Amino acid sequence: AQKVTQAQTEISVVEKEDVTLDCVYETRDTTYYLFWYKQPPSGELVFLIRRNSFDEQNEISGRYSWNFQKSTSSFNFTITASQVVDSAVYFCALSEAPNDYKLSFGAGTTVTVRA
Amino acid sequence: DTEVTQTPKHLVMGMTNKKSLKCEQHMGHRAMYWYKQKAKKPPELMFVYSYEKLSINESVPSRFSPECPNSSLLNLHLHALQPEDSALYLCASSQDEGQLDSYEQYFGPGTRLTVT
Numbered sequence: 001a002q003k004v005t006q007a008q009t010e011i012s013v014v015e016k017e018d019v020t021l022d023c024v025y026e027t028r029d030t031t032y033y034l035f036w037y038k039q040p041p042s043g044e045l046v047f048l049i050r051r052n053s054f055d056e057q058n059e060i061s062g063r064y065s066w067n068f069q070k071s072t073s074s075f076n077f078t079i080t081a082s083q084v085v086d087s088a089v090y091f092c093a094l095s096e097a098p099n100d101y102k103l104s105f106g107a108g109t110t111v112t113v114r115a
Numbered sequence: 116d117t118e119v120t121q122t123p124k125h126l127v128m129g130m131t132n133k134k135s136l137k138c139e140q141h142m143g144h145r146a147m148y149w150y151k152q153k154a155k156k157p158p159e160l161m162f163v164y165s166y167e168k169l170s171i172n173e174s175v176p177s178r179f180s181p182e183c184p185n186s187s188l189l190n191l192h193l194h195a196l197q198p199e200d201s202a203l204y205l206c207a208s209s210q211d212e213g214q215l216d217s218y219e220q221y222f223g224p225g226t227r228l229t230v231t
Contacts, residue, residue: 035219043203045158045222091157101146101171101209103220105157 003027004094006106013082014114021077021109023092029053033095034068034075035103040088051075082113118142119223121206127229130196136226138189138206146170146211147189148220149181152203164189165211196230203227 005024013019025034036048049059051068059066063080079086089110093103119140128134138147146165150158163171164183172181178200180192189206203225210218 037222042224043205043227044224045205045207047219047221050219101148101163101165102160103158108155108157 003096003104004092004106006090006092006109008109009107010110010112012112012114015083016081017113019079019082019086019111019113021079021090021092021111023075023077023106025073025075025092025094027073027094027096029096031097035093035095036066036075036077037091037093038088039091039108045091048077079111082111084113084115087111087113119206119208119221121204121223121226123226124224125227125229127231128193128196129231130198132196133192133194135193136191136204136206136228138191138223139187140208140221140223141187142208142221143186144208144210144221145186146209146218147183148207148209149179149189149191150205150207150222152205152225154202158205162191193228196228198230201229 003026007022011019032053034051038046038048049066056068056070065078067076075092089108091108092106095103122137126134148163149161151161152158160173161175162181167183167186178195182190205225206223207220209220
């Protein structure tokens with residue numbers, strides 16, 4: 001069964017528009033960890049954020065913000081005032097226990113920002 | 116310094132060749148990973164080393180052979196590969212401190228492998 005669902009396959013926006021990427025997860029564990037990674041065309045996965053299940057605080061880092069809602073099992077990611085350099089594939093991932101090495105990745109959302 | 120390096124960046128090999136992929140990190144991480152990623156798909160875990168010992172093998176064919184010579188280095192030895200093994204091979208590392216937490220993995224730039 002799919003543990004992480006990223007329903008949006010591709011999103012295309014014009015520069016300076018905001019874009020929100022949806023991530024819905026499924027787990028029976030009470031302790032779990034959520035991650036977002038960015039993969040630009042060069043191929044390297046870049047770590048963006050880690051959130052544990054006990055910390056529902058939303059977070060903002062520059063133009064990036066994350067909205068974690070346990071009630072809806074969602075961990076959404078918003079890019080504000082998008083730039084061409086934000087063009088990439090974004091993956092949401094779930095780890096289901098402390099020191100669990102396995103990351104369950106979503107299928108990824110391809111974001112294209114047009115100048 | 117959150118850097119994981121991988122060599123080579125690109126590799127083309129025939130089905131009878133033997134080659135190796137190399138990965139290095141100097142972040143003091145004690146867990147290291149190999150992933151395989153096909154185009155337009157998420158990464159798939161292949162192997163995990165924890166404290167230089169193989170911890171997870173995700174039923175990977177024996178033509179892929181991992182090796183962890185020390186805590187900073189991870190190799191993937193390739194032999195008799197098939198064309199369907201062509202993919203991006205990613206190395207990653209993370210902290211590994213028992214049952215305290217689940218740490219983010221830091222990825223290298225990958226090796227694009229083509230098997231002809």
